[in-house]
Amino acid sequence: MFGRLTVTVLAATANALFSPPTQHVLAPHHEPPEDESRYEIVTHPAFSGYRLRVTKPKLCDPTVKQYSGYLDISEHRHLFFWFFEARESPEDAPLMMWLNGGPGCSSTTGLLFELGPCSIAGEGNSTNFNPYSWNTIANMIFLDEPIGTGYSYSSDASKVDTLSDLAVDVGELGRALWPEHREPHIQEEPGDRACPTFASVPDYMCGSAPYPPFPPDGPECRSLKRETPICAALIQSCYRFTSRVTCNPATLYCWQRVYGPMAATGLNPYDLRIPCDPDSDLCYPEIEWIQTWMNDPANKKALGSILWPRPSDAQQCCTIAGVSRSWHAAISLCWEHRWSMQLHRIERWMSQLEHKFHADFELAPSQRWKTSETGKIGGEVRSAGGLGAGNVTFVQIYDGGHMAPHDQPEVALDMIERWIKNIPFVS
Template identity: 25%
Template sequence: MWLSSPTWLLPLTMAGAVQALPKGAKIGTTVSQTTKDGITYNVFNHAATGAKLEYVNNTGICETTKGVNTVSGYLSVGEDMNMFFWYFESRNNPKTAPLAAWFNGGPGCSSLIGLFQENGPCHFVDGEEEPSLNEHSWNNFANMLYIDQPIGVGFSYGNNDVTSTETAAPYVWKLLQAFYDHFPQYESRDFGIFTESYGGHYGPGFASYILEQNEAVEAGAVQGEKINLVALGINNGMYDLELQEKAYITYSYNNSYKQIIDESTRDSILEDYESDCVPAVRKCQQTKTDADCRDASSVCGSAIEDRIMYSGVDFDVYDIRQGSDDPYPPSTYSDYLARSDVQKAIGARSKYSECASLPGAKFRRTGDIARSTLPDLSEVIKSGVNVLVWAGTSDWICNVDGSLAVADAVEFSGHDEFQAKSVEAYKVNGKETGNFKSVDNFHYLAVYDAGHEVPYYQPETALQAFTQILQKKPLSST
């Protein structure tokens, strides 16, 4: 169903016709239209960053709630560098609701995974061919922005010079700057970053960069808008190899669902962890060279992860309760996005790639995964941002043992109190669905019977936690 456009979304006119700037747009920006591959886009040139937005409005794809507006298309951030985004207005109070951006991990995986399988306005129930509305969508509370990055991921295409979390962050900031400049009503809104998996790198890295840019903008060193970052949430994240490689061992030996290794194997792998993995990771942290960080990732992977995964016990690394042929979450959304009518409607002009190999390979060459994001995470918490580290209890690849170890290691004023604190029940409408602990603006949550993509398995719990964190509140049971 096509929805009428509000005043802040430009109506379609003749291609190439220059229109008046949207209310609040900055001097030096232009708005026009262009047609590419049979798709007519609104075009917004952002003078401050040299970026260009090309987008379509209200496609009727995924979000069909009456009166809820959408925008999808591309941010061109350089020569043939086209980053795809999809924005959904909040279903409730969009004019005052906060703004949140979602990033899936990989590195190299599309954020449309999160949109269609986890927390977006629609989902594919039991593998159906057509989407239906998701009653637990996160745009029940917030205006949601899904971003395919780095370039080469999802519907993003073109030249990709991103090789690490550090080099990815500026492009995310540039997209947000162009988005704010074109839609200035969001500039002062509370903003949150939510992410998962390799988001244990993306979340702290992107948040830290935004805070640094805010300081530069305030000092007059950078032209742009300060981003009112108030929340960071990372579920089943990969932050720190030294802590989380050990967690593979402890979780594989003792978890609530399936024992993967026996005691003697556990002890043997722990020996290799101490003798091989830990020294390699610490060398990476000391020298910070690509070669040493690549080596750390390789050494730990061979000594620990490979030995566990090939132990002879069949399990899905994303949900230990299942075998390796686990059909959940259903992947039918990718067939839907392969349809030419859907691609044309949302303004996509490349083949969809759920988890692209080339962008991920560039991260592997720099050993990015071995570069701990604990320092960035600690600084973000110290800045006052409301931070949630959470994980589903049946995920293996970024498991709860590792998430808790990371949470207990965070350095902030409440570190000692947090580390010593016991977890308590987390309830949704009186039902215990997890356990948590909080000190000041830092929170840890384990969600029961949830795999890697927590919002898919426990949508009510995920929506409640998301809403509380983005409201700058502590976690609390209902």
């Protein structure tokens, strides 16, 4: 039904950034049995434990073929998906999966706000055609995961406690839809514990950020430099002796003492250039518009949904956006202006990865690349291994926050097209 799987993309959109999160738990949905007459039921004898409940909506971009509905991975666990065929040569285009991060953020965020076939508009009452959608070049599937996220649900007391549980559910989807792919590609990996990223916060917030919010010798920076080592020690204790006794205090302390000063500035944590919208929990009013649109009864019926999407109470986590083109290639995407995923720290992380191209990557220069469409300078790239887009590649997108496909749609599409088609970033 969905073609061959050659590319998988996972991307992160964090939950409410500055409220101490609930630890490791997603509340399950409990719903009465739904009317199945509106679905096409798809089963396969090789996967007797699974079934697809499919509808064929004509929303968002009616010019392409669409499927949506549920993969029932067990009697009580149900994952919602929405598939769009590629606008260009869908029979030859790769299949790309988009998962928003968190974990616990609905992938309709990426679909309707960043890179999907349409963009939310009119305070949630309409959508606009997106000419820079990634389904221009790839068949796209957007998945709500884990259960309890967006339209995905459990019909009993099932819940997702850890990332291991989440991985099992998503793995079941892959095995059911693409049985020839027995192992996962390299993916983005959101962490389910407090992240060891706080140590770089003082340097970034007090000088190295493109728009540092605090003066280097100000009281905020003095406090950050004092509190960050304590935070780092608590995180190491969490990693060495993993339990709620060690990890919960680390999370709460670091959120309040290290992330707290940033929250007080009112700046958008996803884009330091702009203030956070006071009427939105995630700083962008469009996020609330998405909930309005997805909660419209006509849209829900067309999509085969039985639920309304809601903000998750999942834990905030540390994520790196990673895309795998093949078994031996990995790319890391970076945004200039997101403070909680600083580009310098991510580049250092890339430099510490162990692989056969490590020495070449360390020597690779950072070069600017231009988009194919207009010749716009999109950002900088470091690459090593092989021809084309490289086997290990670090991409920095200029003038983009965490929602880079929203901020720089032409650049983001050019980047992913080069990666998928193995086109050199710099000729």
